[in-house]
Amino acid sequence: MxxxxxxxxxxxxxxxSVTAAPRPLTFWxxxxxxxxxxxxxxxxxxYVLVAIFAPLxxxxxxxxxxxxxxxxxxxxxxxxxxxxYRDLPPTMRxxxxxxxxxxxxAEETVVSAWPQAxxxxxxxxxxxxxxxxxxxxxxxxxxxxxxxxxxxxPFGLSSGAKKADEKTAPAADSQKDAEASAVxxxxxxxxxxxxxxxxxxxxxxxxxxxxxxTALSLDMVTPSGDVYxxxxxxxxxxxxLKRALVDTRDFDLKQRLGISFFDDPTALVFAERGDYTLRxxxxxxxxxxxxxxxxxxxxxxxxxxxxxxxxxxxxxxxxWSQLVYGTRIALAIGLSAAFIAVVIGTTVGLIAGxxxxxxxxxxxxxxxxxxAIPSMPVLIILxxxxxxxxxxxxxxxxLFSWMGIARIVRAQTLSLKERTFVEAAKASGAASGYxxxxxxxxxxVPLIFANLVLRIPSAILTEASLSFLGLGDPRVxxxxxxxxxxxxxxxxxxLAWWWLIPPGLALTFLSLAFVFIGNAVNEILNPRYRERS
Amino acid sequence: MGFRSYLLKRVLYAILVxxxxxxFNFVLFRLMPGDPxxxxxxxxxxxxxxxxxxxxxxxxxPLFKQYINYLSSLLRFDMxxxxxxRRPVWSELKERLPNTIVLFAAxxxxxxxxxxxxxxxxxxxxDKFAEKFVVGSGLFAYAVPGFFIQLxxxxxxxxxxxxxxxxxxxxxxxxxxxxxILLDRIWHLILPAGSNVLIGFGSWALYTRNTMxxxxxxxxxxxxxxxxIHRRGILYHHALRSVLxxxxxxxxxxxxxxxxxxxxxxxxxSWHGVGRYLLDATLKMxxxxxxxxxxxxxxxVIVSNLLADVAYGLVDPRIRVGAGxxx
Numbered sequence: 123m124x125x126x127x128x129x130x131x132x133x134x135x136x137x138x139s140v141t142a143a144p145r146p147l148t149f150w151x152x153x154x155x156x157x158x159x160x161x162x163x164x165x166x167x168x169y170v171l172v173a174i175f176a177p178l179x180x181x182x183x184x185x186x187x188x189x190x191x192x193x194x195x196x197x198x199x200x201x202x203x204x205x206x207y208r209d210l211p212p213t214m215r216x217x218x219x220x221x222x223x224x225x226x227x228a229e230e231t232v233v234s235a236w237p238q239a240x241x242x243x244x245x246x247x248x249x250x251x252x253x254x255x256x257x258x259x260x261x262x263x264x265x266x267x268x269x270x271x272x273x274x275x276p277f278g279l280s281s282g283a284k285k286a287d288e289k290t291a292p293a294a295d296s297q298k299d300a301e302a303s304a305v306x307x308x309x310x311x312x313x314x315x316x317x318x319x320x321x322x323x324x325x326x327x328x329x330x331x332x333x334x335x336t337a338l339s340l341d342m343v344t345p346s347g348d349v350y351x352x353x354x355x356x357x358x359x360x361x362x363l364k365r366a367l368v369d370t371r372d373f374d375l376k377q378r379l380g381i382s383f384f385d386d387p388t389a390l391v392f393a394e395r396g397d398y399t400l401r402x403x404x405x406x407x408x409x410x411x412x413x414x415x416x417x418x419x420x421x422x423x424x425x426x427x428x429x430x431x432x433x434x435x436x437x438x439x440x441x442w443s444q445l446v447y448g449t450r451i452a453l454a455i456g457l458s459a460a461f462i463a464v465v466i467g468t469t470v471g472l473i474a475g476x477x478x479x480x481x482x483x484x485x486x487x488x489x490x491x492x493x494a495i496p497s498m499p500v501l502i503i504l505x506x507x508x509x510x511x512x513x514x515x516x517x518x519x520x521l522f523s524w525m526g527i528a529r530i531v532r533a534q535t536l537s538l539k540e541r542t543f544v545e546a547a548k549a550s551g552a553a554s555g556y557x558x559x560x561x562x563x564x565x566x567v568p569l570i571f572a573n574l575v576l577r578i579p580s581a582i583l584t585e586a587s588l589s590f591l592g593l594g595d596p597r598v599x600x601x602x603x604x605x606x607x608x609x610x611x612x613x614x615x616x617l618a619w620w621w622l623i624p625p626g627l628a629l630t631f632l633s634l635a636f637v638f639i640g641n642a643v644n645e646i647l648n649p650r651y652r653e654r655s
Numbered sequence: 656m657g658f659r660s661y662l663l664k665r666v667l668y669a670i671l672v673x674x675x676x677x678x679f680n681f682v683l684f685r686l687m688p689g690d691p692x693x694x695x696x697x698x699x700x701x702x703x704x705x706x707x708x709x710x711x712x713x714x715x716x717p718l719f720k721q722y723i724n725y726l727s728s729l730l731r732f733d734m735x736x737x738x739x740x741r742r743p744v745w746s747e748l749k750e751r752l753p754n755t756i757v758l759f760a761a762x763x764x765x766x767x768x769x770x771x772x773x774x775x776x777x778x779x780x781x782d783k784f785a786e787k788f789v790v791g792s793g794l795f796a797y798a799v800p801g802f803f804i805q806l807x808x809x810x811x812x813x814x815x816x817x818x819x820x821x822x823x824x825x826x827x828x829x830x831x832x833x834x835x836i837l838l839d840r841i842w843h844l845i846l847p848a849g850s851n852v853l854i855g856f857g858s859w860a861l862y863t864r865n866t867m868x869x870x871x872x873x874x875x876x877x878x879x880x881x882x883x884i885h886r887r888g889i890l891y892h893h894a895l896r897s898v899l900x901x902x903x904x905x906x907x908x909x910x911x912x913x914x915x916x917x918x919x920x921x922x923x924x925s926w927h928g929v930g931r932y933l934l935d936a937t938l939k940m941x942x943x944x945x946x947x948x949x950x951x952x953x954x955x956v957i958v959s960n961l962l963a964d965v966a967y968g969l970v971d972p973r974i975r976v977g978a979g980x981x982x
Contacts, residue, residue: 490668490672491671491672491675494672494911494956494960495672495679495953496911496914496952496953497915498914498915499914499915499918499933499948499949499952499953500949502918502934503933503937503949504683506938506940507683583800586802587919590802590919591918591919591922593938605802605803609806614809614810614813615814617810617815619810622806622810623807626800626806626807630799630800633797633798633799634794634798634799637797637798
């Protein structure tokens with residue numbers, strides 16, 4: 123009796139515990155317990171945040187900000203780590219206006235800011251000189267100089283003489299200073315290894331009577347006192363607007379410095395470390411009236427060999443910024459291609475599974491044929507033919523990846539169709555469309571979701587391969603394109619691992635994250651899956 | 656439904672797929688934005704020369720006639736002349752085909768050997784490091800972009816430590832002697848084939864392990880164990896034997912994917928093969944060449960699909976019945 127009662131009590135408690143505990147766990151509650159799934163979610167979240175805040179994280183525009191540094195510059199922090207990259211120059215840009223010049227002028231010459239503000243250009247007014255004899259002489263010499271400076275002399279015949287000239291230049295320095303009407307100097311410090319290139323440019327105009335001769339020249343004085351003649355111009359009369367341009371890649375400059383076509387001017391000019399001086403000399407001979415030279419701030423730049431977090435690509439564009447903006451593209455492509463593929467696949471699967479018969483047969487044959495087509499070659503051909511735009515790529519990716527989902531959804535629909543609730547709906551006269559949408563579709567949603575998640579990484583990877591093969595949108599900075607550029611434009615020969623590894627790792631971690639999520643979702647939704655792996 | 660009718664059905668189906676691909680190929684290359692004429696015909700040509708070129712490429716015929724011509728010529732492997740080199744496409748492809756087959760075979764043998772043996776080993780040593788390694792490598796194979804691994808290997812062994820050749824199928828000029836040539840070929844094969852093995856072995860290992868585990872949980876294995884048969888004996892005589900058929904099927908089923916991967920591998924390692932030919936021709940808008948290469952690749956995929964179906968039908972009688980019952 124007492125045993126019986128006890129048993130009964132036990133049964134009672136058992137029953138209550140059974141009824142109290144198993145409120146079925148929600149999807150999220152199950153998902154939360156899967157460390158792999160949570161890790162995947164966290165990684166994806168990081169990518170999403172990077173994609174959203176890309177303009178804040180990336181310091182430059184990935185496409186339009188070019189020549190931030192020299193091509194294939196190394197990351198700046200490498201200089202602190204590796205001796206190979208120590209003391210490489212960062213990008214240096216000087217914009218030398220009135221305030222930055224140290225001005226040394228002849229008595230009558232007036233040098234002032236133009237127009238007014240100190241950070242702007244310079245106006246040099248040189249009054250007329252009276253000595254007619256000297257004028258004549260200079261005019262003559264300047265005319266020859268004028269012609270010679272504009273003569274195309276590809277064989278460098280006159281360079282020997284010029285070189286000799288420059289050798290004597292330091293000695294004649296002070297004398298020259300005294301003669302010139304105005305000498306503007308700007309000193310700057312340079313404590314790095316020799317750069318790859320430097321360049322300088324400024325615009326100027328000369329307002330002078332017709333018989334006046336104006337001479338402008340730009341020199342670089344090295345720490346040891348050597349003077350290198352970078353640019354010169356001698357003008358008769360007025361000049362409306364002219365642009366002075368010095369570039370180490372130009373043959374003009376090499377000729378002027380007396381080096382051969384294959385030599386590098388930077389090796390000559392920037393061989394030392396210390397204080398360099400950029401010197402602009404203005405001189406004028408005029409009999410009838412004053413000569414006014416107006417010039418914009420002088421730009422002087424050295425393209426760096428180290429730059430930012432991940433260096434630069436072949437066009438001097440910031441790789442870190444490309445990487446950050448690439449996150450947006452990758453996520454957008456993955457999500458949209460997977461979404462379209464799932465929509466197509468689900469629609470085909472539902473229709474084929476529900477209606478059966480000839481509809482099913484035709485649709486499934488199409489699926490079989492699509493599956494038999496080698497997708498990569500087709501994507502290559504279609505990608506090249508329909509134009510390399512990101513929309514086309516997404517459409518093509520979706521077009522060749524819906525078949526698997528169609529098969530799965532069809533199988534699910536076939537089994538759902540036989541269930542009593544569908545039978546009941548049919549018996550009560552519900553339309554096919556209604557049954558599909560409100561009875562069958564909701565029951566395939568978990569399946570569809572798991573497939574959507576697993577489609578995303580494969581879409582991202584396929585797009586990356588296409589971009590890598592040169593079939594991506596040229597205007598969109600994708601990770602695949604960074605890799606392609608690295609391969610095509612000297613990333614390998616320069617051992618620029620910072621160009622190659624980050625986009626590859628970004629791809630790897632993103633697709634790993636989606637695979638983690640997909641596996642976790644699958645484990646929850648398809649218990650069979652759990653047994654298999 | 657007997658095996659013969661199943662086979663017939665599969666063959667007919669393969670022919671249908673081939674036909675669809677050929678038609679698709681034809682339509683595609685006629686629909687393209689760039690007019691094929693403009694690619695080859697210089698505006699400075701005389702009218703007669705233009706007509707002659709049009710006739711040579713068969714562009715003067717009506718579209719339907721062009722289609723018929725196209726089908727019949729492809730069946731004869733007459734793929735026309737390349738726009739770029741003005742040489743027959745088929746003879747260009749013939750040069751490259753052996754290279755692709757060699758690369759493919761090396762990849763395949765390596766991947767299958769490493770993958771299957773690792774899978775068997777992992778199944779035999781459950782819950783140990785080997786198993787974790789296999790599961791991890793399967794995940795790796797799925798998630799890591801293959802071309803990234805190949806680029807890394809290229810950077811590492813081709814440039815950082817330049818110990819392996821970085822491009823081509825052989826040295827130029829080739830070394831003297833048959834043996835030296837063979838060695839040189841193998842030397843060039845290491846990086847492309849090795850990287851493919853590295854990318855691909857994971858999924859094979861995972862698949863083998865899973866089928867092995869399934870087989871090991873079957874009743875006959877339990878019986879064998881109860882009879883006191885040695886663990887190793889069970890593994891190799893009972894489990895492995897039952898696992899071989901699905902693995903053989905997997906071999907054939909992996910062929911289409913390998914063909915797709917060949918395009919990327921060949922272009923990374925500048926391998927003188929069909930896949931790279933397709934890519935180059937496509938990028939240069941060399942239609943006959945792209946068409947020919949695509950046809951060859953599609954043919955390979957269709958044949959391997961057919962072989963997979965046949966193998967599957969031989970191995971698993973249920974498939975035949977299922978396929979018969981379905982239609």
